[in-house]
Each structure stands twice: as structure tokens, then as C-alpha cells.
Ligand SMILES: NC(=O)C1=CN([C@@H]2O[C@H](COP(=O)(O)OP(=O)(O)OC[C@H]3O[C@@H](n4cnc5c(N)ncnc54)[C@H](O)[C@@H]3O)[C@@H](O)[C@H]2O)[C@@H](O)CC1
């Protein structure tokens with residue numbers, strides 16, 4: 334399991350550890366890990382050109398000490414100091430003693446606020462040009478502007494440096510996190526550094542795993558500095574072994590009913606394909622049987638003859654262990670209401686989200702799993718799609734609380750949150766090839782099947798997202814794939830997870 338902790342928790346763990354260690358020991362651990370990662374990225378350290386962007390906190394201190402280590406190995410290291418009089422004194426001293434040099438990078442005036450570029454003004458043309466040329470010629474830029482002490486997007490002088498780093502051909506390594514992102518939420522308010530690699534200390538921070546900030550982090554390398562973190566994380570990402578342990582496996586005593594029967598109320602005359610795709614995901618999700626209820630029975634049977642079909646409405650079909658309702662359902666509000674009345678776990682997706690009565694969902698005693706994409710979540714919350722996409726963690730928690738349900742918010746980094754708070758799951762396996770019509774229907778069938786097999790809503794949602802993301806990768810393999818290809822690749826994803 335990969336876990337991420339909030340800044341507050343990290344600070345507390347750091348305080349506790351620092352009290353037991355000699356002064357500066359923690360920063361040396363961080364700097365050693367950072368320097369090693371930089372050296373790996375450079376390949377050859379000797380003769381390389383390294384520029385450190387250094388803010389006035391300990392994040393800059395990490396960069397300076399790592400720069401000193403690289404300078405001792407023969408790199409040409411220059412620190413650009415945003416606030417020369419407040420730069421970390423010990424780090425600065427170490428860098429200078431190792432043969433590094435220093436430039437002032439404060440008050441480089443940016444042009445505009447969105448597209449910050451160093452311009453004449455501030456300290457004047459001369460210094461701005463020196464800094465721009467340094468960064469432009471660098472092999473590696475180390476972003477030590479701000480770490481977990483940052484608030485809001487980068488200030489203008491820091492934004493100007495970030496823009497220069499983005500324009501240069503240098504690889505960019507962020508220290509702890511890309512400066513300018515919100516560590517606790519993954520939100521990005523204004524300018525932020527775009528890194529190729531982030532070297533983070535002690536634990537992942539939520540912002541490194543959640544969009545939009547995740548994209549700024551590049552790949553992420555965790556350096557263990559010995560922090561003792563409490564049991565429950567803020568955020569967790571399942572990995573192969575975690576998923577393998579949760580997959581429902583049949584045993585000698587299993588029969589199709591004991592493995593779980595999933596009911597699917599989906600599809601309409603207009604959208605029969607949604608029913609077919611939901612069934613295609615469900616048949617690969619571990620339930621022993623799938624019952625389909627709705628107007629697309631002919632299409633479902635033609636594609637999947639093993640499906641049990643009925644046109645009698647959800648309330649009168651035989652017993653099921655879980656329901657999926659909503660994909661392609663059009664305006665079939667009565668099916669949604671009937672399914673919400675069932676005392677088994679229910680997954681609500683697509684049209685079902687719009688048709689579900691909030692009080693009816695809140696009144697349910699069995700688990701409910703809602704699976705909106707950002708647009709659907711926005712409609713339920715009464716905000717814009719951009720507002721949801723910009724604040725995904727807050728949005729998923731708010732929706733879960735409002736409906737008293739588990740919510741899976743789809744996207745490049747799918748999040749799953751329970752109503753009562755607690756850890757939120759983030760899915761690491763997705764691929765942008767999954768942004769194809771009908772892939773959400775496959776996901777709802779798959780997650781429903783896992784619910785029918787007995788997984789909790791949080792586990793069913795996060796295991797389904799994991800398998801679905803992996804199946805998307807296998808199906809696409811560098812070329813477009815349709816939703817039915819994704820469903821067909823679920824068994825490969827399942828086998829891959831079990832193989833470890
Ligand atoms: N506390 C510890 O034990 C350790 C801390 N470490 C490092 O220390 C960092 C935290 O250090 P600090 O608490 O000093 O804080 P930071 O260095 O993250 O940030 C504080 C500085 O950034 C400036 N700043 C804040 N928001 C800004 C913005 N939007 N634009 C530009 N500048 C901004 C502040 O004025 C302040 O000078 C961690 O991220 C990590 O890199 C590591 O050395 C490991 C050990």
C-alpha cells in the first residue's frame with residue numbers, strides 16, 4: 334500500500350524524530366537521498382551543470398546541501414537565491430565550501446501573472462539575463478523554492494524562475510514537492526513548478542497523487558528519513574499485493590449463488606449498449622451470475638448468453654446480492670427508486686445519479702456506491718465541472734457526506750471516499766486511453782460484481798478502478814481501444830495482479 338499523510342501529520346512526526354536526533358541530521362538524510370536521485374538522473378555528475386532554485390525555508394536548505402554533495406562530485410553548481418539574506422545558512426556555507434557559487438534571483442520581475450517571464454525591471458536586465466542564461470544552459474534544475482511550508486501558487490519572482498525552468502532543456506527535480514502545488518489537496522492555485530521527478534521525504538503527500546497537482550510532480554521517488562507515521566493515512570493507493578488479497582476467489586464449496594448474484598438495471602431503447610457494457614464488466618468481476626433487468630435484454634443476450642434476463646422490473650426479479658443501476662437508463666426513475674429500496678449494496682452510476690433521490694440514498698441501510706465523473710459530481714454538488722476538477726479531494730468527500738454514501742469520483746486519478754470520513758483511496762493504474770465512451774459502464778458492472786461478491790463499497794470501488802485501469806492499459810497498449818476491449822482485458826488484469 335502506498336500512503337500519503339497530511340502536512341500537519343508530517344510536521345508532528347518530524348518534531349518527534351528531530352527531538353531524538355542530532356541537530357540537522359534529518360536534513361542531511363533528505364539531502365543525501367535528493368543528491369543520489371539527482372546523480373541517477375544525470376548519469377554523469379562530473380562536469381554537469383546544476384542550478385538550484387532556493388527559497389528561504391528548509392526546502393531550500395535541502396537543495397543547498399544536496400547541491401554541495403553534487404559539487405563535491407565535480408558538478409558545477411550554482412544556487413539562485415530568492416531571498417539571499419534569508420537562505421538556509423548552513424546549506425549555503427556547505428555549498429560554498431564545496432566550490433558552488435551563488436546568484437541572486439529575488440525580485441526578477443515577471444510579465445503578466447499567468448505567463449511569468451523574466452523581464453527588464455526588478456533587479457535590472459543584467460541579473461535577469463545572467464539567471465536566465467544559467468537556467469537555460471543547465472543540465473539539471475533543482476526546485477527548492479518551497480516545500481510543505483508553501484501556501485498558494487508561487488509568488489511572482491518564484492514564478493519567473495519556474496517559467497525559466499520550464500523553458501530550459503534541463504531536467505527538473507522538485508524537492509519534496511513541486512513548488513506551488515497544495516501538498517494536502519492536490520490543488521494548484523496559480524503558477525507551479527513542473528518537475529520531471531519529485532524526491533519526497535518521509536511519506537508521499539496527498540498532492541503528489543491527486544490531479545491536477547500530480548501532473549506537476551512527474552515521477553515520484555520516496556526517500557525514507559525514518560519518520561514514524563500513525564496508523565491511518567490521509568490517502569492510500571492500493572498496489573498489486575493489496576488488490577490480490579481482496580479479489581474474491583471461488584473455493585470448493587462455491588456455487589454460483591454463493592459467489593454472489595449481481596442485478597443490473599441499465600440501458601434503454603436509446604442506449605442498449607450501456608447495458609451490454611455494464612454486463613461485460615460484471616461477468617469479469619467475480620459474481621457467480623448476472624441478472625439483467627430492462628429494455629435491452631435482446632442486445633444483452635446476443636452479446637452474453639450467460640446473462641439471466643428479465644423484463645419484470647427490479648423489485649420483482651429474484652434475489653440478488655447487489656445492484657447496479659443507472660448506466661444508459663435514460664429517464665427510468667422508477668427503476669432507480671425500486672433499486673434504492675432494496676436492502677443490498679447498490680451502485681448508482683450515470684443517469685441513475687441524476688434520478689436518485691438524495692433522501693432515499695441517505696435513508697438506505699445497506700452500502701451505496703455512487704460513481705460520478707467530474708461533470709456528474711458537479712451537477713450533484715451544484716458547482717461547475719472546473720470546480721470539481723480543481724478540488725477533487727474536497728469534492729469527493731463533500732459528495733460522500735451529502736449523500737451518506739461511498740463515492741468514486743472518476744478521472745485520471747480516481748478517488749474513492751466513504752461517507753464517514755477516514756482514508757480516501759486514489760487509483761494509480763489509469764490511462765488516458767480509458768477516456769472513451771462506455772468505459773464507465775464497464776467500470777460500474779465490474780464494481781457491482783465485486784460488491785455482489787461481498788467486498789465493502791470502498792474496496793469494491795477501489796479494486797474495480799485498479800483492475801479497470803490496468804485493463805485499459807493492456808487493451809490499449811499504445812493504441813486506441815473501445816470500452817468492450819477494456820472489458821475483455823479485465824481477466825488479464827486480474828491474472829497480472831495475482832501474479833504479483
Ligand atoms: N522539518 C524537517 O525536519 C525537515 C524538513 N525538510 C524540508 O523542509 C521543508 C519545509 O521547510 P519549511 O517549513 O522551512 O518551509 P518551506 O521551505 O517549504 O517554505 C517556507 C518558505 O517558503 C516561502 N513561501 C511560502 N509560500 C510561498 C509561495 N507561494 N511562493 C514563494 N515562496 C513561498 C515562505 O516565505 C518561507 O520562507 C520540507 O518540505 C522539506 O523539504 C527536510 O529537510 C526533511 C526534514
Ligand SMILES: Nc1ncnc2c1ncn2[C@@H]1O[C@H](COP(=O)(O)OP(=O)(O)O)[C@@H](O)[C@H]1O
Nearest residue numbers: 743744745763764765767768770771772773774
Ligand atoms: N484522462 C484520463 N486518464 C485516465 N482515466 C480516465 C481519464 N479520463 C477518463 N478516465 C476513466 O475512464 C472512465 C470513463 O468513465 P465515464 O466518464 O463514466 O465514461 P462513459 O460515461 O462514457 O462510460 C472512468 O473510469 C475514468 O476514470
Ligand SMILES: [K+]
Nearest residue numbers: 476479508512
Ligand atoms: K520544492
